[in-house]
Amino acid sequence: MRLAGIHHVTAITADAPGNRRFYTGLLGMRLVKKTVNQDDVRAYHLFYADGIGAPGTDLTFFDWPVGPRVPGSHDLVRTGLRVAGSDALAWWQDRFARAGVAHGPVEERDGRAV
Structure with a gap:
């Protein structure tokens, strides 16, 4: 099997409505799917992609309540597009x-x- 790159990246948001406003309104990405997390049906799973939903353009978020970032907690805080x-x-x-x-x-x- 030949791997050609990253299929998608998944992150966590504590603010699903704000997350959607930022990625669709400001960045112009398309919300291609909104579902619930299969392992925790209390959380949304938001899928964004380019205008046609091309493979490799997916950026997804689980909606879980999280506290503020603590420096040194080994988390990722930047996403590059x-x-x-x-x-x-x-x-x-x-x-x-x-x-x-x-x-x-x-x-x-x-x-x-x-």
Whole structure:
């Protein structure tokens, strides 16, 4: 079997309505599915993807109440999404600034602008 990349990434949100507003309203992703967690039916499972639901574009969230992040707790707190290039990064930087979303400057990591 040949693996071609990541199928999807799953994270946790403590605010499903706010999560949906951010990913669909600000980022323009499509909510392709909303279901419940099969292991805990009290929690939503939200699936976002690109406009056509292409494989490899899925980003999903379980809706569980979680406390504030504690530095050093070995959790992941950043998610990166690929864009078309430097012009797109500048566009997103401006969009985030206008929306009041905290973000850092465009910088280079591992030879790529991020």
